[in-house]
Amino acid sequence: MDILIKVIQLFLCFTLLVGIHELGHFFMARAFKIRVEKFYIFFNPWFSLFKFRRNGTEYGLGWLPLGGYVKIAGMVDESMDKEQLKQPVKPDEFRAKPAWQRFLVMIAGVTMNLLLAVVIYIGICYTWGDSYFSNNDARWGYNFNDAGHEMGFRDGDRFVTIDGEPVDNIRTLLNDLLITESGRTVVVERGGEQVAIRIPLETLIRMRQEKAxxxxxxxxxxxxxxSVASAAARDAGLQPGDRIAGLDGRTITDFASIREALAEVKGQTTMLTVIRDTDTLSLAAAVDGQG
Structure with missing residues (x-):
């Protein structure tokens, strides 16, 4: 069954490619008022599964699933009908048109295949394409390791530019920062202000050597x-949406560090720095035995 499905898929894909190709010839011929005698999906030797005629063109469905074809008057194509060329030239035939129109009719099929490839590629990228975290979404900035602190970064800094180039894709930021033949000037947003950090080339080279x-x-x-689930949290006055930004006067921005700090004051009362909407509050909270 799987093999049969793959065979059917192969023929359908082939038919789609050929059908789109032939549509290009069809539409361009119609645009220049060239008579199109037939337009078929699949080939129809001896008989057709279905056909009808409209505006001088026979549309049909053949029985041999090998793509399809379009028969343009005055043009030798897959049908190899050379007898028509022995007849006097008619004004609605391919051979009666100027060279530039004939050229456009001939390349229209390839052009349609090219457009199909672009559409398929866009669809693939949209559905399964590469996604990345944008620097603009780093609302709380970043935490840095010891090497980052030595270069001048502080926890909470958010990148703005590197040597004047805006930072967007975080996945490429390390290459943008390290692959250089000179020092770097990195602008970060810190506390609502932009701060320039100049990093010497020697520091960048040492980072590469030490993999820092x-x-x-x-x-x-x-x-x-x-949500507020414990009595201690309710008594402290915490509300859903509050952001805890520090303990006992220390500025701590991330969840993991705050949990570590709470563990240090088990069974005690601590002062929480809480940001609620645009207000900064200090709330006394009792910490239980589990921190």
Missing amino acids: YDGLFTLPAPFIVD
């Missing part, structure tokens, strides 16, 4: 309250 670029930056996961 591994884990240079990571996306922080902010501690945002989804």
Whole structure:
């Protein structure tokens, strides 16, 4: 059954390619008022499964699934009908048209196949194409490793430009930063302001040699309250949508670090720095024995 399905798919794909090709010839011939005698899907030696005539053209469905064809008056094509060329030239025939029109009719099939390839490629990219995380979506900036801190980055910085070029695809950022023959000037957004960080070439070379670029930056996961489930959270005044941004005066932006900080104050009361809409609040919260 699988083999039969693949064979059917092969013939259908072949028919689609040929059918689109022949449609190109058909439409271009009609555009120049050239008589189209036949347009068939599949070939029809001896008989047709289905056919009808409209506006001087016979449309039909053949029984031999090998693509299809279009028969243009005054043109020797797959039908190899040379007898028509012995007749006087008629004004609606292919051979009666100027060279540039004949040329366009002849290349229309290939052009349609090219357009089909572009449409298929767009469809593949849209459905299964490469996706990446955009730097513009890094609302909370990035956390940096020790090498990043030594270069001048701070946790929460968000990239803006590298040597004046905007940063978009984070997956290519390391190459953009490291593959260079000179130092780099990186502009980051820090606390609502843009800060320029100049990185010497020697530092970049050392990073490449020591592979310190591994884990240079990571996306922080902010501690945002989804729902208030515990009595301690309710008593503290936390609300869904609150973002916890610090503990006991320390600025901490990511979920993992806040969890570690909470574990250090088990059974105690801590002051939470909470951002609610545009307001920054300080809330006293009791931390249970599990942190």
